[in-house]
Amino acid sequence: MTVSNELMYAILSMDSYNRGYGEGISGLGGIGTNIGAATFTEQSDTLDGDPGVTADFYAAAYSYNGETVISYRGTDNPFFWELPFDDFPIAGKNDFDEPQVHLASQFFRSVVTNTSGPITTTGHSLGGALAGFTGSLYGSDILAVDPIDFFPALLNLKTLLERYILIKDDPNAATDEIALPLMGTFPTVEFAEEQLAAMGIPLTQIPFISDQLNISDDQLPKYVAFHLSGSIAIGAREAATPSTAIDLPGLPNMGLTVGPIDAHSASLNVIIKYVEGQYTAGDTDIINFTSIANPLLDALFINELGVAAGIADGNENGAGLSSAHAKMRDMIAYSALDEGTLVFGNTGIRSMFDDAEQLGLIASGEDNSNMFSDPDADIYKYLSNVIVEFAGLQAYLETDSILSADGSEPGQYWNAVDGILEIGSLHSNIMRVDLTDFAWRGKDGNPVDIYSKDDLFARILAPTENLDQYISAYPTLPNFLNYLHSKPEFAEKWGAISSDIFDTFYMRTDKDVAKKDIYLSNYGEIDRKAWETGN
DSSP: OOOOHHHHHHHHHHHGGGSSSSOSSOOSOOTTOEEBTEEEEEEOOOSTTSHHHHTTOOEEEEEETTEEEEEEOOOSSIIIIIIIIIIHHHHHSOOOOSHHHHHHHHHHHHHHTTOOSOEEEEEETHHHHHHHHHHHHHTOEEEEESOOOOHHHHHHHHHHHHHHHHHTTSTTGGGOEEEETTTEEEEHHHHHHHHHHHTTOOGGGHHHHHHHTOOOTTOOTTEEEEEOTTOGGGGGOOTTSOOEEOOOTTOOOHHHHTOTTGGGOHHHHHHHHHHHHHHHTTOGGGGGGGGGHHHHHHHTTOHHHHHHTTOOSSSGGGOOSSOHHHHHHHHHHHTTOOSSBOBTBSSHHHHHHHHHHHHHHHHTOSSBOGGGSOTTSHHHHHHHHHHHHHHHHHHHTTOOOOEEEOSSSTTOEEEGGGOSEEESSSOTTEEEEEOOTTTTBOTTSSBOOOTTHHHHHHHHSOOGGGHHHHHHHOSHHHHHHHHHHTOHHHHHHHOSOSGGGOOEEEEEOBOOOSOOEEEEOSTTOSOOEEEEOOO
16 A cells, blocks of 8 residues: 555655764765655754754655655753743743744755745644644645644734734834733834744735734634644644644554553654554454453564574663654654655555454454453453564564575465464464564564563473462473373483474464464474464
């Protein structure tokens, strides 16, 4: 499915966090590089001491689909600078007299001089507010991702300009004052001309700007915004700055699922927007993942998963300032791209939801085996961790979805886009979990650590010291272990029972107890042994 414009704008709103100075992920390239079907064409100040850097402002411009898209970076320094000094004045005090607002207008005007086509503004959080404010100022289309409030500040500017136009030629204009809600009282002419100069707007263009701001008190033209339910930004956005929550069948409240702050994540918004697009295009099975939404989406915020996949945590070796989990999540979101330059491949997000569909379908079933009978059981958490780490690994590897021999059996092939869970190859109710070295190769060609492998192993196979307890709960698997312990050749060939000797798990997902097969293989050895254990 071709990426929709809204999804592409959302990806670009995330991309501005990974460009210029202080980027979360470094190495994506400078002016002239491509992202999907878009080309990075222009950026704001990036050097220390420049006005934009001093104000913690950044914006990037892209040519895309016959238009120019301007992406304004959002809050990336929330506790030390932007939250109290930029976010709160714009959203809480209706204040447009702020450096980031002025610089957003200046950058827009700079881009206009280099293009003759239409312009769309986009951004996330504070960036969404800057996109909404500036786009409304100049009459462009707007796509904001979970923006903070900006419309009351826009109305204050409208009020100021209307008063300025009315009295600027009056003999007593110099003494006229205007009261702007929450901002204060100002000398009309002096303040209006100061603001226009700071925004880079010549006095001759005031009639044009005034026409663009000829809006009602509760309506924004050419403006679209979306967010995830339960986001912390909802509390920083009045009804006058509208935004629509992504609504899919079964999708839980994101604030209750991952927390209000994480529900505001730019990359998570992109990921769920991708799901919405797939569902709307006819892939209705994709929403099966909602049955395991809690552990799956939580896993996107586990730093150890990103580190295990080989992703740098913080600016190690100049990799960018973001944590490993934030980089991993961004990379998975970027992998929604399906044409042009695939900066992080096109496989990560697709493998994640291919696996999540299957596991979610099991979680919503009614005749599950003991292992899967409780949808809140740890088995879903551990499998979700494995699913997300594999998706992050494929994005980090920039995997394109092509068939590759998996090396476990002659003539067998796999496709990374299908993920590491498979149901039905042996039996309609047996799930295969692929932990083979081949599937989990890192950038250096060696297998990466699988963060939840030990937990998964401990959950599936009974520890010997608690064998009696596990026999009562899971009669098949302990019997299998008893069998292994009774065979000298087992210890001779594989050594002690631990997660290290297992690279594939086959698990029965229903309650059929007529026959249960458990397969054991040792790091890609072609001879795979099976023991039948009965019921």
